[in-house]
Amino acid sequence: MTHRARRKRYIITGQVQGVGFRPFVYRIALENKVTGTVSNTSDGVFIEVQGDERTLAGFAFDLEDKLPPLAEVTSKTEDELPIVDGETEFKILASEGKKGNRVLISADVATCDDCLRDIFDPENRRFEYPFTNCTNCGPRYTITKSIPYDRAKTSMSCFPLCSDCKTEYEDPLDRRFHAQPNACDVCGPYVWLTTQDGVEQCRGTKAIIQTAEALATGRIAAVKGLGGFHLVCMATGAQGQQAIETLRTRKNRWGKPLAVMVRDIETARAIADLTEEEEHLLLSKERPIVLCRQRCDAPIAKALNPGTQYVGIMLPYTPLHHILFKYFAQQTCELPVLVMTSGNMSSEPIALGNREALKRLHPLADVFLLHNRDILVRVDDSVVRVQEDTAKPQFFRRARGFAPRPVFMADKAPSVLGVGPELKNTLCYTRDNEAFVSQHIGDMQNLEVYSFYEEIAEFLPQILEVTAEAVVHDLHPDYMTTRFARDYGEEHNIPVLGLQHHAAHIFSVLAENKFTGTALGLALDGTGYGEDGTIWGGELLCINNETLEHSRLGRLAHIPLPGGETAIHEPWRIAQGILWNAGIKKSDKEWTWQSVFSQQSLFLPQLLERNINTPLTSSCGRLFDAVSAMLGICHTVTYEGEAAILLEDAQDLTVTEAYECPFKKTGEIVELDSVHLFLQCYQDWLQGIDTGIIARKFHLGLVQGCARLVARIASETGITTIALSGGVMQSFTIGTELPKALAALGLTVIQHTQLPPNDGCISLGQAAYGRQWLLNKKV
Template sequence: MTHTLYRKRYIITGQVQGVGFRPFVYRIALDNKVTGTVSNTSDGVFIEVQGDEATLAGFAFDLVDKLPPLAEVTSKTEEELSVVDGEKEFTILASEGKEGNRVLISADVATCADCLRDMSDPENRRYEYPFTNCTNCGPRYTITRSIPYDRAKTSMSCFPLCPDCKTEYEDPLDRRFHAQPNACDVCGPYVWLSEPDGVELCRGTEAIVQTAQRLADGKIAAVKGLGGFHLVCMATGSQGQQAIETLRTRKNRWGKPLAVMVKDIETARAIADISTDEEALVLSKERPIVLCKQRSDAPLAASLNPGTQYVGIMLPYTPLHHVLFKYYAQKTSQLPVLVMTSGNMSSEPIALGNREALKRLHSLADIFLLHNRDILVRVDDSVVRVQQDTGKPQFFRRARGFAPRPVFMADTAPSVLGVGPELKNTLCFTRDNEAFVSQHIGDMQNLEVYSFYEEIAEFLPQILEVSVEAVVHDLHPDYMTTRFAREYGKEHDIPVLGLQHHAAHIFSVLAENKFTGTALGLALDGTGYGEDGMIWGGELLQVDNVSLEHNRLGRLAHIPLPGGETAIHEPWRIAQGILWKLGITASDKQWTWLDEFSQQSEFLPQLLVRNINTPLTSSCGRLFDAVSAMLGLCHTVTYEGEAAILLEDAQDLSITDAYDCPLVESDDVLQLDTVQLFLQCYQDWERGEAVGAISRKFHLGLVQGCAALAEYAASTTGIDTIALSGGVLQSFTIGTELPKALAAKGLNVIQHIQLPPNDGCISLGQAAYGRQWLLNNS
């Protein structure tokens, strides 16, 4: 019986390179007995299949139903072709590159179960090999030079495949077919242990064994990982306490909690009360750091995470980590938990290469575990938590495992660059309906971070093959990013646009949710340069992301910052400044900061009376700082957010009462009287009320006040959608209770899904603004 032949072409775009997509297509072609070809191109994966109606239908079904685990299809086009006479088989063609690619860059993926089985089998040639991978796992973004993603365009190009690895690489039915980092200990990278002066001690598995022994002895190791270096030490017992204190002293990082890596999920459960959603996130292929509630009986060193009940946990995500933990567990009597923090000095980017690490980290680490697979793109660990009310993840830092996965926009527009903010910087390039937000870059306050920023600003448009048509920056005239945007615009002869910081926050969350039109936006954070030249930070905005009009409807009450920037680092100044504003200059109960700062405190009223270096701010973050300082929890901050974290941790969760936070109509905008909110905290403190009760009533009072502010604005404008953004939303209490309070008012609440609510989202908001500006002015 003769069957009529047909031929079809499919063009698949998305995350379809470096994920085993072509061998998947090859297998389902064989299963369905069709002929044709499949190839990687800059436009995506091209598939031509030929067969009768039934076999083509079976192939089409499998193409959708049986995708590889790492593949993400964003578009699929189909067209009829002329039949090719005499075609007998299905073949995989060589990759083809050209201008204007439509392929998504795959993020780095944790070691899969199959590769772990290979590594644990003494009869397997990859037994304990620390660079084992396949098409379903391993490095991607961090080793990629350009697209299409082929070995020649990665840092593995300098490692010729041995005969065994080449056979796997060329066999479409092998799971290592075209696994670009494919290697073994015969042909691939290797590790070695080094002294801080660069002298090699040993290499191979012995280097990992010796590293494990040194860690068990309480030493600090610099370990080269996937996107850069970690500083590693014990996290348990008295030795762990001493090692962490040494690390903090060397790194000049005193109070900020340190993340840990644990051997397995059982160990994670031994140190934290992990919910089902948290466990799924810890075990996910992205392997982020997940903030979990620490168990009361966890044997962790007290200096690991002072002042918080939460511990950041991640599982091993590279073969090297797995081998290291295997031997560390053998060398120590302690629970297999290791501090695993960024390999850098405070405020600097994570170290990337061997020579760079030996130069920058030699005073921090006792030993160095190095390897010779180059990291081309530095990427730090992602940090997330699970939202208690939704069970969904909320980002604190979006980097390894997630970057550069795009945010998909509501429509297609020309390419734009959002240069990001000064703190928690990311930058964002758009391409058609995709927004590529970079990995976390950091605080743009030194040349090292700025150099990292320039690396990514050059790398992303090159790998995305985009030509930017506008660049958008923050309004602050002195930000390094603002200067970069002006120079970039001049160099490329494109428009340079400014967008207010908090408007960018709201544009960002609207873009993430593909919202089009007018919405209210509540932006709560620490600092943003306002359109009136003042310091904003607690703003209710009305934003139209089509017309690009936005205006300020409300704000938190102004509070003074005596000493300016110094007050951010010494929040007792803010507390005393608010009390001075309230007419309170002394107390029967001694102010908590007088023992340490009595001389400065005595001088402070002169700054306030004469208005010398005492700017006003509507910042919500600074309000948290002031309450924390007034209650004696944090007078000086050693890391951003410390005062607020300590204040939240002090809450008595059994309290349900809230302080009053009244609305006040003023000449310009509606005002939330947070000064009166602070006064109630102070009055209860004077009366000897427990700190936990005061903290709880403050948090709930602020939530109710913000909800009332939004409700009033909704009633006067007729807008019932409110977008939430800003670093204050990272507070477990505010991030959980505020959305519920707003929803109870009948408002439609939209929040960040794929990006952090902190300033890491700003670049997306800038880019969303710029692309709409281009559409409006085309």
């Protein structure tokens, strides 16, 4: 009995290019004995298959069940086609390109186990070759010029394949079939070692060996990686301590913890008490930096992460890293742990090219390990932690391995650009129901970062093939991003919309969770320009992300910032300002900052009394800073969030009692009396109560106060969905305890899962607002 032949067409969109999808389709076509074709197009992967009912059913099952490791399908359509007479085989067709692509750009992926076996097999032709890769691993986003993702459209286009690599590249049954960065030491990129002045010393494996030797003797290396340069030095022993101190001095980065790369998961276990979820993240294909609780006996230098119990760890994610660790471990008797921090001066973007690195990192590094595979898109390392209550990851910085993976929205809408905030900047373009949030760009406080910002603002719409129909910015009139938005809108003749900073936070978390309708949003962060011209930072908002109506229903009590911006860097000023406003002009017990800032402290009341450069703020972050300074933990900050991080680390976790944090109605606003919370901390400090007890009671008091405030407003409005956002949600204590406290009161809590709760999420919130504005306008 013969079965009637049929022909079907599948169109697959998603992350299906550069991930071995066509050879996968080819293999399952051969296994199921169907004929037809498969090709990459700007609309996705097109598949035509012909066979009888049984063979087509087998193919369809395998197409869903046996996807390649890196493939992610977001849509699949299936159509019936006329039979093609005389077709006898299945073919892979050449890629087609046209405007309006629907393909997702693949993120960069850590070296797979198969390639690692090749690298460390002396009989393999890729033995110790630092650019080994296949369709299951290697660079993607950082080497891509345009879509479809083919070699000619990557930075590998200048490296013609040798005969062996070409054979692999053209064999559909080889795992390197159409692996666009495919290369070997005959035809591909190479590494070389130079001095600070750029004088080449040696190439290839010898260059890696000599870099390892330099690191083992306490020197600092600038190493070109996947998305830019790292500054690398020892992290263990006396030499590691000295190397880190030297690096901090050169980089002018005094207190901020530095991340480390370790040779393997066993080494990670030796320096941190890892949970199962943390190990899973460390070993994931994205290979982020994971914040883990440091072991008390960890043999790492004290200068690495002063004042915190947490250490940022990542595992090697390129062949170069793996080979470097092989030889570094041979050169030292210490645990194979290396500081691996961004290759930049503080506040600048990560260095990208060789000449740029030699110029910018010359004062920082002793030697340079360079290579000649161009990085087209600079991308820093991602930073995450595992939330204790949910065991899910929370981003601190979303970049390599994750960008430009889209956030999928609830519905389709016109394209919009969200230009992002001033600090921890990202920008976001939308396409239909997809939101593409860029990698972490940084703080928009110098021309170097702004130039990086402009690079990505031009690159993303080009590679996504979208044209924004509106642009949305922060309300702050002096932000560089605000000015960019206005210029962009004028140049492209599109609407320019402003959205308040904290409203953008809440629009973002609602968009991530595909929530539509009305919700209460609690945004707890540092500072943001308010709709009334004051400085906000601890806000309870009511937001409808369909009508775009939003209002401010609650906030933290106002506290002063004596000296304005200076108070953010010297939080003792905030502490003294709160006390002065509360009528406490002096104390029998010397304030913790008076010995160091005696003259400034005597002068401060004049600012307060005359209200000179002393704005008020409802900022939750500044409240943390004030408590930290009042307790003598942190009087001046060297990096954002330092005072709060050190205050949290000081907690006595055995304490369960909380300070009172009541609320009261002030006009139309319900105000959380956070000043009363601060004064209880102060009174206990006067009585000599242990700092750890005060710090813990403060954290728990704030959690309970916020929870009761939200519950009060929820009861009055009948709104029970609570969205949480803002940098304070990155506090281990607040981020864990506040959602639990709200849930215990019967409220439904939604949080960030794909983006950081800090300002890195702002651009998504802006874009979500703008696309809904366009939809509403068309109704």
